[in-house]
Amino acid sequence: MSTGIEAWKNLSEIGPIYPFVGTEVVLVVIAVVIWLVWHAAQISAEKVHHEEVQEEFKKRN
Amino acid sequence: MDNELSSLTAIFTEFYYWVTIPLMFLIHVGFCMYEVGVSRRKNHMHTLMKNTMLVPLVTITFFFFGWWIYWAFPNGPWINGGILWGDGAANTPWANTMGPHLGDRITGVFWAAFLLFSWTAASIVSGAVIERITNAAFWMLAVAIGSVFWIIDAAWGWHYAGWMVVKLGYHDAYASGVIHAIAGGFALGVLAVLGARIGRFRKDGTARNINPRNPWLVTVGLFLIYTGFWGFYVACNVPIIDMGAEVGDATPFFTATNIYLGPTTLSGITFNFLMSLSGGLLAGYCISKGDAFWTYSSGLAGVITASAGNDLYHPIQAMLIGMVGVVIAYKMHYWVERRFKIDDAVGAVAVHGYAGFVGLVICGFVLWGYPSSPYEGYAAINPLGQFIGAIIMFFVLGFVPGYVLSKILNGMGLLRIPPEVEVLGLDTLTIEEYEQDEKEMAEAEQEAAKSI
Numbered sequence: 001m002s003t004g005i006e007a008w009k010n011l012s013e014i015g016p017i018y019p020f021v022g023t024e025v026v027l028v029v030i031a032v033v034i035w036l037v038w039h040a041a042q043i044s045a046e047k048v049h050h051e052e053v054q055e056e057f058k059k060r061n
Numbered sequence: 062m063d064n065e066l067s068s069l070t071a072i073f074t075e076f077y078y079w080v081t082i083p084l085m086f087l088i089h090v091g092f093c094m095y096e097v098g099v100s101r102r103k104n105h106m107h108t109l110m111k112n113t114m115l116v117p118l119v120t121i122t123f124f125f126f127g128w129w130i131y132w133a134f135p136n137g138p139w140i141n142g143g144i145l146w147g148d149g150a151a152n153t154p155w156a157n158t159m160g161p162h163l164g165d166r167i168t169g170v171f172w173a174a175f176l177l178f179s180w181t182a183a184s185i186v187s188g189a190v191i192e193r194i195t196n197a198a199f200w201m202l203a204v205a206i207g208s209v210f211w212i213i214d215a216a217w218g219w220h221y222a223g224w225m226v227v228k229l230g231y232h233d234a235y236a237s238g239v240i241h242a243i244a245g246g247f248a249l250g251v252l253a254v255l256g257a258r259i260g261r262f263r264k265d266g267t268a269r270n271i272n273p274r275n276p277w278l279v280t281v282g283l284f285l286i287y288t289g290f291w292g293f294y295v296a297c298n299v300p301i302i303d304m305g306a307e308v309g310d311a312t313p314f315f316t317a318t319n320i321y322l323g324p325t326t327l328s329g330i331t332f333n334f335l336m337s338l339s340g341g342l343l344a345g346y347c348i349s350k351g352d353a354f355w356t357y358s359s360g361l362a363g364v365i366t367a368s369a370g371n372d373l374y375h376p377i378q379a380m381l382i383g384m385v386g387v388v389i390a391y392k393m394h395y396w397v398e399r400r401f402k403i404d405d406a407v408g409a410v411a412v413h414g415y416a417g418f419v420g421l422v423i424c425g426f427v428l429w430g431y432p433s434s435p436y437e438g439y440a441a442i443n444p445l446g447q448f449i450g451a452i453i454m455f456f457v458l459g460f461v462p463g464y465v466l467s468k469i470l471n472g473m474g475l476l477r478i479p480p481e482v483e484v485l486g487l488d489t490l491t492i493e494e495y496e497q498d499e500k501e502m503a504e505a506e507q508e509a510a511k512s513i
Contacts, residue, residue, distance in 0.1 A: 012063060016157040024155035028125065031154075035121055041356050043475070045196045050482050053490060057481035 062163075070301065071166045076171035077300040083175035084292025087285050089116065092184040095282030096191055096276040103486025104192050105274070111196050113221060117306055120209035123176050124159070127150045131175065135224040140222035171464065173297040173503045175215070176238055177259060181293070183207035185244035186463075188407035190251055193258050194476055198470045198507075204389065205466055206247045214458045218450060221322050221494040229446030230433040234319040235297050235330070235368035237420035238454035245414015246459020249403070254467035255445035259405030259483050265344045268398055271406070276353055284355035287338065294330055294371075301430035308435045311501070321434050324328050325372035340383030348391050358408055359387040361418040366390075369417075369424035369447075382423050414433035414455060421451040 003019035093112050100108040133149030136142035151158055151168075159164040159172070168495040176325030183203035190199060193395050218225040219239045225231035262268055267382075273279045298317050304313040304324055316324045335456045341363015342356060353373050365372075366386025367379040374382065394411035405411070425447025433439050441445060478487070488493075 011163055015162055017161045017163060021157060024157065024160075028154045031121065032125060035118075035125070039197070039201070042200070046195060048196050050479050053485055053487075054479055054481045055488060057485045060485075 062166075070334060074300050075166040075170050075305035075504075078167075078174050078270040078296060081292040081296035082170070082173050082177055085174075085181075086288030087186060088177070088181055088293070088467045091282040091285030091287075091289060092188065093282070094285065096188050096277050096407070098278030099188070099273045100191050100317060101267060101486070102162055103275055103489050105488060107239045107487035108191050108197070110200055111191070111194075112187045113476070114185065114196070114200060114262050115203040115207065116180060117189065117436065118204055119179050119183050122204045122208035123172075123212075125154050125208075125352075127160075127179060128172050129210045130209065130212045131153075131216050131220065134213055135220045135223045137217070137224055141227060162511040175212070177296070178215075178236070178293070179207040180209060182240055182244045182247075182255060182462055185409050185413050186248045186251060187240070188327050188404045190255055191249040191406045193483055194251075195297035195475060195479055196477045198467075201470065202251060202463070202466060203459065205462065206244060210247065210458045210462050211240060211243055216456055218454070221320065221436075223486055225446075226321060226433050226448055227439050229449055230440035230442045231446055231450040232321070232424055232431070232433050233322075233369045233421060233441045233450070234325070235294055236374035237367075237417040237424070238415075238450055240367070241365045241453060242415040242417030242421065242454040243459040245410045245412075245417060247385045248405070249397075249414060249462035249503070250460040250463025250465075251409045252403050252405055252469045253401070253464055254411070256473055257402055258406075262402055262405045266399070266402065268404075273354060274340065274409060280353050283361065285421050286361060286362075288481070290361070291334065294334055295327065298325065298327065298330070298372075304435060313492050316398045319372045322434065323372070323435055328470055330371055332376040333367060333379040334364060336380040337371060337383035339363070340380035341366070344384040344387040345391070348388055349451060355391065355408070358412050359391065362387045362390050362412045365416045366420040366423070370428050373428060378427060382427070385423065386416045386419045418451045418455050419452070421447045478498040 001060055004021060031046070062071065089112075096104050097109050098110050129149050129152050132147065132152045133144050135145060136147075138144045150156065152172075153159070158168045162168075174253065181213055183206050186202060186206055187199065215223075216225045217233045218233055220226070223231070231238075258271065260269060261271065261466070299318055299320070299322065300317055301315055302318060302322065303313045304310075304316050304318065304322070305312050307322060314324075317327055319325050336362050342360040343362065345356045345359020349359070363380075363383030363386060367374060367382045370382075371379055390408075390411040393415045394408050397410070398405070403410070422444070425442060427442035428442045430446060431442045433442050467476055
């Protein structure tokens, strides 16, 4: 069983050496989704932080 | 990799680009120190994290689509031809050379060298907008400048077959325009929408000074940026190719080249980096009457001004060009501030934008008639081509996208932090929590001390 390379032989014929060659598109889709979700989550969290500070400002003024 | 000499060249070239990457990391250490030092205490940590998180965001988006743009868009597209699908294919995020590959010793390090330039483009904008932009907006703008607009300009004017090089004779060896003018222009576009910090301008329109909280940290940060800039210069060259074969000469001629594959030497650019830095420092010290922030910034502006032609200038020409750029950038910064009420917290638009623009224009005169490329059919370097190039960099790909994207973000209520947050401070609640934690610990220790 091997997820990629089975032997370090005929090296000039070996190209990519990472595991699961052929899954690159799936990996890219997963990564892009993570990137977009990160932005959405961050926008939400920053809004919450701003509301907390605005609340505090009102108490002090 | 079956021949020792060609393997040595391949692995030397790989190592050459690799070395520039940790050197260029220092630019970002410097930017972090510099921006934190300029900001007020109530905003330090948010300022730091705003600059830090552009690193992963620009990295992943440059992997997803930025690198493909560089290889696919030299013709515009549709200015001098179509999209270069073939060249782009090997640089898509799913190409198997975009990962460890025994037949490829260059893609990763070349991608990473360009990536560090992408971070720099975004970091330049970061300093100008501190203390009032939201993280959300800045990080989206960072992706835009770092993984889209600068890399389009690189495909156009920083690629051996870019249409600006072919048609305009555009020459910009160390990125006066492709990084500095575009990032400065983009920052100005954002600033025009973002507005000044609260209290920055008096009712009569004159500016109040918001002085750096830690001027020592600011200047050491700038000094680190100089150090990292060495890596930038080295990464802008190709270390060794046979130019004789490229141009169809009978005899081989192995040399370093600029990005356009025209000859230069590491030795020559070393002279010019140091002399243009010195010209900038000398001019900056005089014009700012010894102000540390402006003197250090002017050293950088001096290098930036001379960068367009630093592959070829005489060192004293580089020094004089650096001096001219600094005087213009310094004067323009204060004129734009007074006239348009632009609050550029760190002078980024001046040091990068105006200095870069001026550098391109000067290059058109000083290198007038030089070949822009070793290949046939390219326009020669000329003043009009450089001027048009400067306009494209600063305005078309810089200012306009920065302005339009900021308008969109502003329309969505995402651009600027609420005024209450700006006045109280982004870090104030955290600082007070830390102080409360310290007080509680001190009380606990005092209590424990009674029984020791």
